[in-house]
Each structure stands twice: as C-alpha cells, then as structure tokens.
Amino acid sequence: MSKTPAAENKQPQAVHHIATDINKIERAETRGDRIDVGEKITLPHLAGDFGSDRFLDRETSWLDFNTRVLELAEDPDLFLLERLNFLSIVTSNLDEFFMVRVAGLKRRIATGIAVPSAAGLTPEEQMEEIAEAAHQLQERQAHVFRDQVYPELEKEGIRIVSWEDIDDEAKKRLGDYFRQEVFPILTPLAVDPAHPFPYISGLSLNLAVIVRNPQTGKELFARLKVPDQLDRMIPVSSMRDVNSPGKEALFIPLEAIIAEHLDILFPGMEVVEHHAFRVTRNEDLEVEEDDAENLLKALEKELLRRRFGPPVRLEVEDTINPNILELLVSELSVVESEVYKLPAPLDLRGMAPIVRANRPALHYPKHVAHTSRWLNSTETAKAAKVFAATREHDVLLHHPYDSFATSVQAFLEQAAADPNVQAIKQTLYRTSGDSPIVDALIEAAEAGKQVLALVEIKARFDEEANINWARKLERAGVHVVYGIVGLKTHCKLSLVVRKEADGLRRYAHIGTGNYHPSTARFYEDLGVITCDQQITEDVSRLFNQLSGYAPKTTYRELLVAPRSLRSGLIDRINKEIEHKLAGRKAKIQIKCNSMVDEAIIDSLYRASQAGVEVNVVVRGICALRPNVPGLSENIKVRSILGRFLEHSRVFTFENAGEPVVFIGSADMMHRNLDRRVEALVRVKHREHIKYLLDMFSNYMSETTSNWHLDSDGKWTRHHLDSDGNQLTDVQQMYLDSRRKK
Template structure:
C-alpha cells in the first residue's frame, strides 16, 4: 500500500476542529425547513405546512435531545462531544441559536403569512377585532361547547399547590383580584384540544368578512382567545386583571431495560403511561407581553432558567396551523401528485383492478425476469410493495411471509393482509419494533392484533433496535422452493410513502433470499449469523464494509486512480466514517454527501476536506432514502438500505443494506443522484463554518428542482410505457 504524498497529517478522531456539533447541526436543518416557510417561491399553504413542521420538529427535539442533555447535566456528566462541547455548553449554544430562530418563525407567521391569507380570503381574526354579531356567536359557542370542559385551577397559593401541566399543552395564566380582600390571585386554565374543539374555530359563512361582495373562503378565531375573552363565566365575583398564554414541553423519552423486562410489550406500555404524564419540564413558551413577575413565577414553579424560556410575539404552538393547509384553495398548494407504476408492473395494476385471480403467478414470474426498483412517492406504494404482499397473501403457492414493522399506519393495509394470510393457513412471522419512538403505542396495538390472529410475532434482539425494512416471501414452484424479497429504505407505511422519498428492491436472487432467511433467524431466534453473502448487516458487517469501501477509494486514488464517492442519507454523524472520508479527501477522492439533516463533517477545509462537498435537499418531500455509490476503479458499486452513517445505525440497530446489481436499476439510481447534485432550487450547500447557503439559478439559468424533475421524469416514463 503506497503512502500519501501530501504533507497534511491525517485527521485525529479526537480532534474537535474536524466535527460540527450534532445538536447545532440539527438546528441548522430545522432552519432550512423554516426557510421554505419564508420563501416567496413556496406556495402559500405549503408555507403554512413548513411553519407547522418547524414547530413540531422542535417539540420532538426538546422532548428527546434537550431533555437528554439536561439529564446529563443533572447527573454531572462532563464528557465532551467529538466537537469538544460539554452538555452544559451544548444547552447554552442551543439556546443562543434557537431564540432568534423562534422569533423569526413567529414574526413570519404574524407579519407575513397571516396577511397573505387575508389577501386570498382566509382570515385568522383576533377576538378583539370581532364585531358584535361575531362576538355573540363565539360567546354562545363558548357556553355550549367550551365552558363545560374547562377546569380552572388556583395556583401559587398555600391551599392550592401548583397544578400539574401536561406536555405540549397550551395554557392560560390568569391574574385575578378578589374585591373583598383586595388580594391578587392566580389561576391556570388548560386550553382544551379535541376534534370537536379545534385550535381555530371557524365562523359560519354568513358571519365571515366580505370582500368585493363575496364572503371569505374561511374565517376563524384561535380557541385560546375565545376562552380568554369569556373568563367571567369561570370566575364569578372576581375581577379579571390579566391573562397570558404559555406552553410547556416535557421530557418524553422512554427507557426500558430490555434484559430485565420479563415482558417487553408490557414494560413499554408502562413506560408509555409515564410519558403521557411526562417528565421534567424542559422548555416554556410564553407570550412576550407577559410581565416579568408572571414569567418568573412560572419559571420558579417549573424549575426553569432563562435559557429554557422563549418569549413569543404572537400565537404559540404554531404546529396547529397545519390544519389550515386544508383550506379550499388548491391553487395555493403544490399540484396534486398522482403516483405512477413501473412499466413492468403496470399490467398487474390493471389486472388487480379487475380482480384477476391469475395475477399472483404472473407477478412473481415478472420478478424472476430481473430485479425491479421502486421509488416512492413517484411510484405507487399500493401498486408495488403493497401488491407484492397482497399477491403473496392470496397465492396458494406461497408457503410463508416474513416482514419487519418499524412504523406503520393505524389502519395499515399490509398488517391486515398479513392477518388474512395467517388466517388462511400460511406461515407468517413479523418482527415488530416496539421501541420505534412515538410509534410505540400503535405498534403495541398491531403486535397484539397480529399475535391473536396466528401471526408469529417477535420483538427483535435485546439491546438492538430493529430498523431494517425487509420482507421475505417463500413460494413453492414445482419441485423448487423459491424466495422473493423486498429490501427498502422506508417503512411499510402507505401514508408516509406519499410524503417521504424511499427506495425498494424487489428481487428473487437466491443469495438475497438466503441472506434474508439468515437475518430473520437472527431476529426471531438465537442465531449468531456473522457472515452474509450480499447484504451488509448492522451491527455485524455494515460498519467494517463501509469503512473498507471508503479506504478502497482512498487507496485507488493514492495509486494514481480517480476515487469517487457519492453518499445520500438522512444524517452523517459517525466519527470513524468522517475521519475516513477526510483521509480519502486528502488522497484526492472526490466525495459528494447528500445529507438531509444532521451533518457533523466539516467540508471545504484546505488540506483536509477540500475534496468533499455536502448538500441538503429540502422541499415538497422528506428525503428519506439512503444510497451509497463507490466508483471502485470503474467497477462501480451502488447500495441502498435503511442505515445512516450514525453510531446508532452502525452499532446499535439491526440494519440491512443491499447492493443493486441490475443494470437498469443501477442507472436509475445514478440518475437520481445526478439530479440531486445538479439541483439549484432545493439544494443547500454546507460551508466550512457550519452555515448553509441555498443554491439559486444564475441569470438565465433554468431552475432545477429535484422533486419537480423526478416527478416529471416519472410522468414521462409512465406515458412512454403506456404508448
């Protein structure tokens, strides 16, 4: 092996200068989400969507990541992250970065989006601006629908301990005065939230504002304002002085000691009950107009410091504006996308509509002809992956089905199909990951339903989260037993398949079928399989093989070749992978990383990472697929799978990454990567200082948007296929 001729020393794994902080990098990702809400090029109702996503993303960030850092501080943990920050430093830096971001988020909604909504006939009205007739309507609504469910609680009084305030709840702190004793008192009211009590309560059409002689498309008032302006009904005989909204976030992560749990399902159910109550408070949002004394009182009761409190100029909890995206204004949304079907599966999609009983045999025969790559949401999930499972369930030649379920919908058609297959006498085994964060309750429900229907249900390997997306169909064909597989990057969830970009490979390659058989045996029993024929499996071989392939590119470049790596993923965090990418860059390997979210690698550093470019694609769809390309001296390799380059994926999860060897599928993946690398609308380039700059078309240059181009390509292919 020849040594590099460069004088630059290799990057040390413990050098903090080589890494961005994970949490701060995530905040930069969420800023890119916010940027879509700020961007005038984004349709108005889509700007509302991104406003809501920014808010809901932050809720989860505080419930898990900030809560975890606070626990470390309380436990006296002083261990530094790879970028050299202690838990306390990270909390301080998060607060410093996030306070102006939340202010920008709020001001954009209050000063831009609300006005633009008014311009198109949708009014979010302040209660104080209602006319008498409109007020009378809301007073009647309050008395009939809201008042009966409210429970005011006294606070800050020796006889009334400070009430428990639930996670993510919107509340009012009310300042009262008792006239007889001239004493100031405080009360808390939780703003109710249910389907019958939406956050934005609409006015009937005859009471809506009019413009140009026509009633508004929609008009409504935030529920908390309806409550705040009808408090007299709650506090008879008291003088209401002030009222301010506040919202809190609690630690909502759960921890289960699997090796000590006799029944994992029961243990997680118990933890979910604790989550509903919530742990310690980690954040408070409060109206900026609230007096310092009120703010200080709430901080004291919830044991918060200044960095935990976010003063908001406007409405709190803007995640609820997602509901306004459903306003009847289709011209202000992205055009509706009708998914296509890959050419080789189109005839089965048509036959399925006619309920042709001969299609299962023909469907599997088509897969035998060669691998089929599917790309959601451009390709229909129902006509590809779901049809694969449906055919297997009703095909009399199919003996068994095995699948993993990480996140699935509450009305999952695939889960129902698996139940039907088991009831029909097929051997069905499902690995249900009970620890999929915030989907635990849904997965518990499905685990019980599957098990009660005769499905063999397993919960995976102790200490490892099962994140891989795999399905195996075992079919009798004459004297042969043949195995068909689906290996994907996304969950078996038809709802997210319309919102997330994911890839899947349908194949009957014997080596892939054998590998999945071994992997399922590892997941459901006591197998200690350490070698796989084609699959890269975590935590067995994925890390070592990825490092080997990066080092191979490095060595080829050192020997005078042209090393090339393109890697697309959600997050790039792992220090060992990053250090190896730096060494590859120093040897002359050209590296493009397409990282949607967190990226701890620092690109563009002279002599270290100047051959590495990092972009992030943010737009209509959430980029969820993982693709790994290696030039390999011209003998190119490309892989897809469920794993990011993070410690948790490489070491603490069960993951599967498969090579894509079919020529047509291989070129299709190269085309996807090429479209993304040339994007000048949705792509953001990571700078060496940690900031991102959004690409924009040069003068006279056509706009190249990844999601638009891939949509157009899918439509073009569908038309060509049907001609």
C-alpha cells in the first residue's frame, strides 16, 4: 500500500487560494433550482503539493472491505450460524473480485494497457499487492472456520463428518441417495491421448482422481465435477434433529459421498487418490452494443462465451499430491501466485444447508418489517392506500425496517388493479425469481394499461434472469426497452399516471435499491414515493429519454448521470465551501457503497482545506484518505457492516442552515457517473430531511459500532467501549425503533 502523503503546504494561503478560485466556478444551477445536464463546472485545484498518493488503491481497498466482513465472522459475540454465513459471504465476495477485478487487470496486462491507477500503481504492481493480500485473507478465512467457528458448531452438536464417522444404517441410506440422486448426473472425464484435458467450469467444485489400471499398473488422471445443483452439505441426521437444539446434527460433504463411491464410476480400475480443487475464471461481459443489431441476442451469445473465460485463480486442498497440482497448473495455464492451497473444505458457500438450520438461538432474532409511519399511521398494513397517503405528503421508506411489501410492492400492485391508472413505467435492474413487481406489470398490461418496462439486461451476473423477464413481459404486451446504447440503466424508478377528479396526476417512487422483494428483507435502502409535480415531471422526462430520443433533456429536481450528477454534486460541495468562507454553517455528508471517483474526492479535499466538516459513510471501497494534514484533516470516514447490507446512497449539505438532501442510486465510481444512467432526487419534506440527518448522526457517533479509516488506509473496528461493553448496533437500534411504534 502506498504511503501517507506529507503535507508541504499548511499555511493559511491555501484557504485564500480556494476563496479566489471559487469565484471562477461556472454554476450547474444557474436558473434557480433548474439543472442543465449539458453545463460543466470548472474546478479550483487543490492547495498544496499532493500527487497520486492522495488516493488509496481501489483493489486493495476492496480486499479491506472483505476483511471487515471476515472480522464479523471472527466476533465471538455474534450469533454462531450468522458467523458461518459471513464466512460464506467472504467467499462470494472474493469470487466476484477475482472474476471481475483481477480478470480485468490480467486483461490489461495481456493487452499492454499498463496505465497506472489513480493511486499511481501499474497493473503489475496491483496484481502483486492483490496476490499477497488475497492469500493472507483466504488463509485467515480458513483459520477462522477451522479454529474458531467450527469448534463452536461442534459444541452445539453440529458436526461435519467423514464416511468413516457414520454408522452402517446411515451408510446404506446415503449409498441409496448416491445411486438414485447423484450417480445419474455425474460425468467422469478421463485424460489420456484420446481424451484431452477437460474444460473446468468457473466456480465449480471438482475432484481430481487418480486411478490405476490393474493390468498394466499405469496411473491415469480423471476429473469429476461435484454437481452444483445439489446441496453441498448432506444431512446424515434427520431434519428433525438438524432443527432441534440439543440434538446432534451431522452433515457430510457431497464430495465425500462421491469419493466413497468412485469405484462405481471407474469399474475395473483401482482408485489411488482424489483431491478437491476449484477454478475461478474471467466472467465479466464485453458486449459491443454499437455493433449489435439486437442487444438481447448479442448478450445471449456473450453469456455462452463467459463460460470459457481464462482462469484467474486455482484453489486446491493443501493435501494435494504435488504431481496432480503440477498437472492442473500446466493445463489451466495459471502461475504460482494464482494457486491457493487451503485446508478442506474449499468453497464455504457450500455451508448454506448448515446456515439454514432452524436453530433460533444461533441466528439473529426474526425481524418482521412494519409499514412506514409516513405511509400508514392509522390503518392496518394490508389496508394501506398508497395513492391517498401520497397525496397528503411524500412518503419516505427505509428498508428493511419499513416493509417493502406494503409500500413499493403495494404501490405497483394497487396501480395494476386500479381502473383509474392509465400508465405505468418501471425500471428493472435486478428482481426476484417470483417477482410480484413483474406480475403487477403483466397484470396491468393485460388490463389494457400502457406499461413500459426498462429492463437492464446487462446487470452483472443477473443477465440471464433479466433476459427471461424481458421475454415474459413482452409476451404479456408490456413495452420492453433496454435503455440507451453504451449505458447501463441503474436508476431505481417507478412512475404511475392516474386519472383523478382534477385531471391526470403522476406518482413516482425513486429509490436507492432494486425492485427485489427478497433482497429488500436484508438490504438497507431508502426510497421516496411522491406526487410532487416537479419531481414526477422530471421522472417522466427521464423515462422518455430512456425509451426515446431526448439527449438534451433537462431536470429541475433530479441529478442524472452521466451528464449532471457529478457536476451537480461538485457544485453543491463548492457551495458549502462558499458558506464556510463566508462564516455560515457548512457541512457535507455522503453515504454510499463505494467512494472512488477522483473528481468527487478532490472536491471533498478542497472542502476540507477550506475547513468544511466532511463525513463519509462507505460500505465497501474507499480511495479517499481522511485525516491527512493539509489535505483532509476535516474528513472522517466510517463503515457500517452487520446483519443488513448497507446499500442506500444519501448526500446532505448543510447549506447555511437550510439543509439540502438527495437520495438515489449512484455510487461515487466512474462506472456510475460516466457509464450508467443514475438518478438522485432531492428530499423535500422537513421530517424526512431530519430523519436522514439523524441517520448520519447515528452512523458517525462515537457510541456506534463501526469501522474507522485512517490516513494510511487502515480500517480499525470500534465495537467496544473503554469498559469492554458493546457499542450501539445502529441496525438493531432501527429495528427496535420500529417495534416500539
């Protein structure tokens, strides 16, 4: 990791420099609150001599995020099966990191694109840092499972056993299971002059098997894929025992059952040895939209190609035969730094059947979401009338504390069933397999309403599901579009046009999260339902831009990427600098998933140099260095991780005592600000503004459990007070606040 920059210019002239340059800014808001997406901002430069060292490396920061997740698995005060779940999440996160980020770096190196990162590191240097950090992280993860979490599972009677550990009755039952459910879908693949080394699919668990011909004594290699459509951990005990505290619950890995029956797969051969291994491949998609006459077909073709991406990581059991490892390395064309030797079991995602065990004392207490008090303060949840409530005042939603089913889902279901609704427009980035949102759109279309669905079929790793939804919606008569060529549509918008006594009225939902009922139960997100005329007109304009031709659309209440969002935020940051220099109240607070964009970060540095207090709450990657003398001593960075995945994006500006607050879909990353359609909406209701400002106070409080980022890029967990007592879990605080109402 690069070193903390030294501040060479600490004298007061830095502030005067900013004061002089701030007068040269071309405003993005030149006509009241109107924002012209075509206007640009000229930025004053940083005071002081700060080079690329002012940025932290984004790849290392991503691994630091996963380390924070691992620290939750290490916490002995956390519910045991939740600790196991966090270990599984570490694996999933690392898989995506290698499939996308590491694969991208390898591609840049292979093509000779060796442009240094914002932090000044070449792709080769980044790969070196990644290899060292990732090896340490995976070894630490394996240690946490083997030496911390698993011994505690054993104390609770939950054990992972081998074939030798189970009794004859269980062996017979599992043998029958193998022959009936497993054997028919296994395909042993030999490697010899007539059979080339087989293709190993990405993220699959495999057995490398050595068999010997008893006639010739020759040893041969075969590969056997462990079926990923079956549970990895198979209950040996009855499900009653698995779900009963005090009862012993035994599980056996599927690969152990397969290994015991290899003689059935290789009759006439002697099984010498077998070892598990796993390959990660480049699975990022590249679709040249300008050259694709039909984006849907082009993406389907690219999905097939994804399966054959080059390997970027090889995970093997640490007991593997060196000769087998040499063969795998050679055939897969990986280098030594890409080989990860780990104790069994590999791929802790496979712990899901154990995590699902119905043992309430080992899980977080069950949470039942409540209907938002701004939506439904007097009626029962099922009787909530979304349109009537929204006409009275805007509705702020905070999921999963506020119910998704009785708010966003109800909004669309009621719209579909309401004969006065004329049209519905909806963006879909990710949704569930049995989506009530999609069902509502289909119902509305079949009822004769005009329905537009903007389906983002390039949503990473959900492409295939979204293609299926697109086709289903088209068959029902929904107008399905795929957005603007070259841009992903990531904004979270719903628009309903309703005929009322005084004419047509538009209702809109603008959110920070996907229209996904399943993830809404464990993703922390915000949303606003409003019939504000200016906001809904902006949303209508944005839908028209997405479905038609309107490149010069302007907006009054929305900041929209890729044209006005970055400039709009920087303009707000610069206004806070003006307020501070004039002696007025000034403060900037940002909550996002990632903080990477250099222009935004430099703007925050300038604000800090002017004396503006800056608070950043970031879940994942952060390239900003806080607390650097002369640069960012007024910036604090915190991270909240826990039961729910912090996913909302919030931007607040003190604005001389009249706070301006935005929520929306955009993270502070190049891809969000330059290559996606994103939308932030200004929150207007004073109670809602107070709620969001209080949220920052809770997240940043010294009595709240969180992680602090220092100027060296090191994250430190703060979850105990000086007496060793647990600090406040802010997510639990919000859960408790809903239960009291």
